[in-house]
Amino acid sequence: MNFLKAYQYLFYKLYKFWEAASVPKFWSDAKAVLSIIILELFPFQSLMIYYETFINKDSYFGETYGDIILIFLLVCIPNYLFFFYKDRWKGIIYHFDKWPQKKNQIGGIIIWSIIIVIIIHFFLVISLL
DSSP, rough: HHHHHHHHHHHHHHHHHHHHEEEEEEEEHHHHHHHHHHHHHHHHHHHHHHHIIOTTTTOTTOSSHHHHHHHHHHHHHHIIIIIGGHHHHHHHHHHHHSHHHHHHHHHHHHEEEEEHHHHHHHHHHHTOO
């Protein structure tokens, strides 16, 4: 599976999660993309913490509004293009809904494992502060 397909599958699993967890069910596509953005920011912030802790303690990257806007745009624009531009998210949902249940379950275990590792790693890195 190539990177883009894996990225789309991440969106699919988060979309299905928000469809099941939300009452009422609306904006699951936006919630899934917001979840992806947060998951993307965790490793980036972890790298910044590592850099500031071990390499350059006087670094201030990511602390000004310009840095924050730059990071936000670098994360949000690709997600917009991948999922919302021309409602691409609908085709992604349709494509992965056709997968066999067994394949979908295995993919779900892999995706949720990766999500849990990212979240745990982020909170462990925060303890470096």
